[in-house]
Amino acid sequence: MAPQRRGAPKAPEGSGTAERRRPSSMKSARAPREVRRKWLRAAVLGAAAALAALLLWGSPGGDDGVTEVLARRGEVLPGRFIEVPCSEDYNSHRRFEGCSPTKCGRGITDAVITRDEALRIRSIAEKGLSLGGSDGGASILDLHSGALSVGKHFVNLYRYFGDKVENIFSEEDFQVYRDVRQKVQLAIAQAFGISASSLYLTKPTFFSRINSTEARTAHDEYWHAHVDKVTYGSFDYTSLLYLSDYLDDFGGGRFVFMEEGANKTVEPRAGRVSFFTSGSENLHRVERVHWGTRYAVTIAFTCNPDHSIADPAFT
Numbered sequence: 001m002a003p004q005r006r007g008a009p010k011a012p013e014g015s016g017t018a019e020r021r022r023p024s025s026m027k028s029a030r031a032p033r034e035v036r037r038k039w040l041r042a043a044v045l046g047a048a049a050a051l052a053a054l055l056l057w058g059s060p061g062g063d064d065g066v067t068e069v070l071a072r073r074g075e076v077l078p079g080r081f082i083e084v085p086c087s088e089d090y091n092s093h094r095r096f097e098g099c100s101p102t103k104c105g106r107g108i109t110d111a112v113i114t115r116d117e118a119l120r121i122r123s124i125a126e127k128g129l130s131l132g133g134s135d136g137g138a139s140i141l142d143l144h145s146g147a148l149s150v151g152k153h154f155v156n157l158y159r160y161f162g163d164k165v166e167n168i169f170s171e172e173d174f175q176v177y178r179d180v181r182q183k184v185q186l187a188i189a190q191a192f193g194i195s196a197s198s199l200y201l202t203k204p205t206f207f208s209r210i211n212s213t214e215a216r217t218a219h220d221e222y223w224h225a226h227v228d229k230v231t232y233g234s235f236d237y238t239s240l241l242y243l244s245d246y247l248d249d250f251g252g253g254r255f256v257f258m259e260e261g262a263n264k265t266v267e268p269r270a271g272r273v274s275f276f277t278s279g280s281e282n283l284h285r286v287e288r289v290h291w292g293t294r295y296a297v298t299i300a301f302t303c304n305p306d307h308s309i310a311d312p313a314f315t
Contacts, residue, residue: 070257071108071274073246073267081107081191082264089229089279090236099198099303101236105191106257106276108266112187113180113241118271121180122243122295124173125207131161131168136220137213137289142206143177143312152217171314178311180241181205184299188237188275199301200308202234210253210286210294225258225285228278228300234307235278235300242268243295250292258283268294 071077086104093100128141132150139149146156158165181201189196208222215221228235244250246267255266255274265287266274276282278300302308 067262068264069267070106070264071266071272073248073269076110077108077272078111079107079109079191081105084281086277087229087280089227093229093233094304096198096303099194099236101192101277101279103192104277104279104281106274106282107187107191108272108274109187110269110272112183112273113271115271117176117180118241118243120176121241121297122270124169124177125209125243125295125297127168127173128157128207129209131157131164133209134216134220135213136216137211138215138220138222139209140206140219141209142204143174144201144203144205144309147204147206149219166314169314174312174314181299181311184239184241184273184275185301187273188239188301191275192237192277198303199237200303200305201311202232202300202302202304202307203309204232205297205299205309207295207297210289211250212252212289212291222286223288225283227280227283230280232278232300234302234304236303237275237301238278238282239273239275239299239301241297241299242272242274243270243297244293245269250289250294252287252290253294254287256285256287258285268296 070082071080083103083105086101090100124143125141128143128148129139132148132155133139134149135151140154141148141157146158147154148157148160150160161168185199185201186196189199210222213220228238240255246254246269253268255268257264257266257276266272276284
């Protein structure tokens with residue numbers, strides 16, 4: 001409700017004309033004060049706008065709360081690992097000796113997958129997603145289950161497109177995919193001191209293509225913070241292989257580990273692998289993509305063989 005304007009108070013009766021009239025000298029004295037007030041208000045607003053612009057340009061992507069960059073796009077990291085205390089999320093699931101997380105943390109490496117391998121993997125994503133794509137900003141391709149974003153829905157690309165799939169992918173594509181998965185699996189096992197044979201690929205393992213198109217469904221809202229072990233109970237170890245470069249191919253879209261007062265971010269570059277234990281100790285999200293297209297593949301592992309999935313096969 002808008003505030004009501006009050007009229008000037010009436011002069012008391014019998015006050016006389018001299019009391020009702022204000023000397024012109026008072027009017028002239030008030031004018032400079034009004035000018036100063038307007039100038040001060042404009043100056044404050046201008047300073048606030050300048051500060052906002054400075055903060056925006058000083059933080060690429062304009063994301064709030066990021067206080068530390070774990071891996072910059074321009075760095076080439078042989079390996080970086082940060083150990084963090086394990087959450088209790090794993091206690092509510094069946095534990096597997098020598099595999100279920102007892103050492104928790106997060107790692108980044110640029111030494112496991114070559115840039116050429118990453119670009120070959122990206123070409124698989126591009127070919128598959130050329131068959132569909134979300135109406136919103138986030139599209140999914142899962143070569144294991146066949147799930148593919150089409151409009152506002154998902155279809156099984158193997159059933160929906162039938163023999164046409166054989167003209168899109170090749171046996172070489174699937175072999176490269178398997179080789180990359182095995183390298184990532186070995187890197188995770190070495191980082192956490194477990195046997196690679198105790199890890200099993202689990203679902204969902206999928207390609208993602210993200211751009212700045214407005215979300216159309218809840219599936220397009222990729223930017224919300226979440227815990228993988230809570231979202232997908234089978235996850236024990238999560239990895240992401242980035243297939244495009246931050247600030248070259250897209251803006252925004254950084255990966256953020258969320259910690260109270262000290263968020264940590266990873267800037268994607270093609271071939272970079274980010275991996276972490278899947279519990280609440282690694283609450284995370286992805287910044288909104290502001291421009292361009294961000295490609296990545298999420299590769300998830302479980303310790304429970306009952307939740308394992310097979311590598312995709314070319315048929």
